[in-house]
Amino acid sequence: MxxxxxxxxxxxxxxxxxxxxxxxxxxxxxxxxxxxxxxxxPSGLPYDELTPADIILVDLQGNLVEGKWRPSTELHLHLTLYRRRSDLNAVVHTHSVASMALAASRHPLPPCTEEQAQILGGEVPVAAYAPPGTPELAQAAAAALGEGKAVLLAHHGLVGVGATLDEAWLVVQVVEKSAQIYLWSCLLGGPVPLAPEEVRSLRERFLRDYGQRRS
Ligand SMILES: [Zn+2]
Structure with a gap:
């Protein structure tokens, strides 16, 4: 269940x-x-037609547990991140435009907004280039990600991770929005990155104080 x-x-x-x-x-x-x-x-199925039965279950080595389709071609990437980071329970990989503009330029995304500082806790790095779907891409992404929340794949896209699927989904949305803001800021003379101590403070305050639950 x-x-x-x-x-x-x-x-x-x-x-x-x-x-x-x-x-x-x-x-x-x-x-x-x-x-x-x-x-x-699954690989290559339209998202709007997906049902839970289309989702493939595999173990951490990639052995099929249950499923009727071929898994995503980036299975290596997902499994490598899970094997390296026991704190991760979700991975979302997108090809969103502003993030890809940075990825195409091999340009990391510095923390220039409180949103990025709070949700991501710092810069989004760019992984070394490797072709899509390869173990080399998975290794490059994992190395650049380190203990972070997101990594840009050179000439390819964006990967966001989280302790929950909601968090990983929020991460990729915040990276994409931050990348848009960064690019627009470049038209205004260039964005001003937040100081590292301010980024740390914003992240700590977010983890400590933000949000509340209905009782
Ligand atoms: Zn991709």
Whole structure:
């Protein structure tokens, strides 16, 4: 039952990718982890037609647990990140325009807004180039990501991670919006990055104080 909920959550984010402009067509991919099982979108199926039964379940080595389709071609990328980071339970990969403009320029995204400082906790780095779908891309992305929340893939796209699927989805949206703001700011003489101590303080305050729950 919990794996069914995981599959449904992956479908929910998958269906948001195209309408929000985060991908075109069937590019991009989404996964979520529960223990040793990863639920990932299939390769090349239209997102608007996805149902939970289309989501593939694999173990952390990529062995099929359950599913009727080929998994995303970026399976290596997702599994490598999960194996390296026990704190991650979700990975979202997009081909969104402003992030790709930075990725095409191999230009990292410095923290210039309080949103980026709070949600991402710093700069978004650019991974060394490697062709899509390869183990080399997975290694390059993991190395550049380190303990961070997001990484740009050179000439390719964006990867956001999180402890939950909601967090990974928020991360890619904040990176894309921050990349848009960064590019617009360049027209106004260039954005002013926040000082590292201010970024740290904003992130700490966000983790400590932000949000509340209805009782
Ligand atoms: Zn891609």
């Amino acid at each position: 919990r794996l069914e909920k995981l599959r449904a959550a992956v479908v929910r984010v998958g269906k948001d990718l195209v309408p929000t402009g985060m991908v075109l067509g069937t590019w991009g991919n989404v996964s979520a982890r529960e223990g040793d099982v990863v639920a990932i979108t």
